[in-house]
Amino acid sequence: MSGRQAKNNGTIKLVAGNSNRALAETIAAHLETPLTKATVRRFADMEIFVEIEENVRGQDVFVVQSTSFPTNDHLMELLILTDALRRSSARRITAVIPYFGYARQDRKPGPRTPISAKLVANLITHAGADRVMTVDLHAGQIQGFFDIPVDNLYASPVMVRDVKERYELGKVTVVSPDVGGVVRARGLAKRIDAPLAIIDKRRERPGESEVMNVIGDVEGRDCILIDDIVDSGGTLCNAAEALLKKGRD
Numbered sequence: 001m002s003g004r005q006a007k008n009n010g011t012i013k014l015v016a017g018n019s020n021r022a023l024a025e026t027i028a029a030h031l032e033t034p035l036t037k038a039t040v041r042r043f044a045d046m047e048i049f050v051e052i053e054e055n056v057r058g059q060d061v062f063v064v065q066s067t068s069f070p071t072n073d074h075l076m077e078l079l080i081l082t083d084a085l086r087r088s089s090a091r092r093i094t095a096v097i098p099y100f101g102y103a104r105q106d107r108k109p110g111p112r113t114p115i116s117a118k119l120v121a122n123l124i125t126h127a128g129a130d131r132v133m134t135v136d137l138h139a140g141q142i143q144g145f146f147d148i149p150v151d152n153l154y155a156s157p158v159m160v161r162d163v164k165e166r167y168e169l170g171k172v173t174v175v176s177p178d179v180g181g182v183v184r185a186r187g188l189a190k191r192i193d194a195p196l197a198i199i200d201k202r203r204e205r206p207g208e209s210e211v212m213n214v215i216g217d218v219e220g221r222d223c224i225l226i227d228d229i230v231d232s233g234g235t236l237c238n239a240a241e242a243l244l245k246k247g248r249d
């Protein structure tokens with residue numbers, strides 16, 4: 001038994017949903033802790049069925065499951081896995097959700113609309129999670145949607161390393177493709193000591209985006225656009241076009 005295994009002393013259990021099996025396996029290899037045997041399968045009508053095939057009574061269980069595309073299926077898997085673990089008397093259940101779906105619906109954009117991020121937080125909590133671990137939440141305030149602890153980890157150390165390897169830092173400007181992403185872009189800019197630019201994006205209808213203005217100096221610069229969600233891709237494409245146009249003007 002290696003040092004790390006001895007330290008875990010068999011009390012940490014890792015359970016993987018189907019959203020990103022490769023990531024769960026990498027985490028398991030890194031921790032030298034095998035994935036707990038669990039079956040996640042479907043009935044003919046696509047209802048999800050879960051069976052935890054090992055004893056988890058009294059154990060500290062981490063469920064690795066992003067609520068990425070197909071979001072509803074992966075969310076439901078996470079909820080059912082959590083319920084199964086709770087009913088198996090796990091001591092603590094941490095939902096590890098690297099990509100937190102529904103996060104952009106964190107406020108009412110208009111009358112008679114939902115706050116789906118809050119609903120999802122309620123679902124995860126009521127299913128039985130004791131903690132949530134996620135990466136670069138769309139908005140930090142979503143942590144407050146939970147009454148359980150949320151660890152919001154940052155991917156920036158990995159990105160900074162990559163940017164430093166690929167770019168001449170003196171020429172780089174970090175660009176937020178919309179006003180809502182400024183905190184995220186500023187975080188990266190600060191770490192690599194680069195200037196910041198902002199695209200003033202106006203969205204007329206959901207799923208469509210329209211770029212209005214580039215705020216900041218981008219002429220002759222290597223621009224790094226940073227965003228947390230690519231849905232239609234419109235935001236990033238329009239931002240890139242606006243930057244090229246501004247560079248030519």
Ligand code: R5P
Nearest residue numbers: 228229230231232233234235
């Ligand atoms: C918006 O708040 C998000 O950060 C993304 O900019 C947005 O969800 C991207 O969507 P799309 O790819 O459809 O433009």
